[in-house]
Amino acid sequence: MTYCVGLLLDAGMVLLSDTRTNAGLDNIATYRKMFIFEEPGERVITILTAGSLSVTQTTIARLREAIEHPEASEDDSIMKAPTMLNVAEIIGNTLASVRQDIDHKMNASKVSVTASMIVAGQRKGGAMRLFLVYPEGNFIEATEDTPFLQIGEHKYGKPILDRVVRPSTTLEDGQKAVLLSMDSTLRSNLSVGMPLDLAVIARDDCKVTSKRRIEKDDPQFAAMSHGWSEALRDGFGRIDLIS
């Protein structure tokens, strides 16, 4: 399983992914699920992935190949596509095509594969955009009303986002919100696991403004998780029961 979340805030975008991959409960591995493509100052695209590793790895590999191809064109390279909408379309088409190929191969064993992606990006002169790309290649976009998108094991971590995240949320608070959302998910679902990848893209920077990997034994993340538990228990103690 996986948990990835992206925020589209007035001040920029915040992205967080876990790294746990499992084929059954007895085959657990760590794989990066955050992929950054950038030409700093000109264009930044970050992709978060959930689903079958064979699908997501092949999709990312094909996107890379298309970028590096000597005759890369606007139609197939996400680094040349004229708009972020075109970028989402290229990613959606690539994902859908890879998924179909692999699904076809899996047919014999009656297993079905699937994957979805969050795509965040901005090109110079354009708007920041955040998309959720479905396994079929279609996609939806974050808006003022719904400024966050999640893929994978999204339910445990949604209540905190619903309550805290607004377009006006600062980048600092946005990072806190996604980390606490991840913390709730880590506690409830063993198949989501550390380390985490956290990235911030400030508005109009057109590059990854900051990124960091948070390891399992990160004392600051542990302190934050502990502080949040304390705050919840404190808050809980102050609420009056209806009578």
Add this chain to the structure above:
Amino acid sequence: MTYCVGLLLDAGMVLLSDTRTNAGLDNIATYRKMFIFEEPGERVITILTAGSLSVTQTTIARLREAIEHPEASEDDSIMKAPTMLNVAEIIGNTLASVRQDIDHKMNASKVSVTASMIVAGQRKGGAMRLFLVYPEGNFIEATEDTPFLQIGEHKYGKPILDRVVRPSTTLEDGQKAVLLSMDSTLRSNLSVGMPLDLAVIARDDCKVTSKRRIEKDDPQFAAMSHGWSEALRDGFGRIDLIS
């Protein structure tokens, strides 16, 4: 959809259910999902239900018929069964048999029905016990390590329970915890809806100590929900971001 939760605390048991039933998004109705069977001081059994309404209603009806049957025996009446384990077995067998009957009827339209139940009870001289009965009729039991059980849309409301509920939690705090757990679920999933049914069974009372229906416009529940949002936002503001 549905959300029901039961706590097994040192001081007693706390049970909460919603009442929303839907067949598709355009056919929504209110049905009680909490059923109480008691002979006060001697035996109390509370059943919470999730799943296909046709299965849960028929199961409850058959359990009632068995109780009222003039030749009701230990083997089929949950009000005569010698232990709470036997009660869970009778309920499990009845549920499994009803589900199979209905599933068989549905076969033609390739639709499958399912249902699960939480069973809480105590008989005089016995221990309080809390079970989760699966659609197949088998069941698990709450323990010291896992003092709560959930059915239906359980994920949104789990983080608060994980953080707050321990066997030593008071009945008052237990009620707060299940109501806040429900509040998070109501916010995130439209197919879980008010009114709510809340019941408390204090240890060794062998009856429902208190119960109440919380209506949609209940000002105290609204105040509690609002207070919790405030507490979360306050707590969120006090946490330091890792740097």
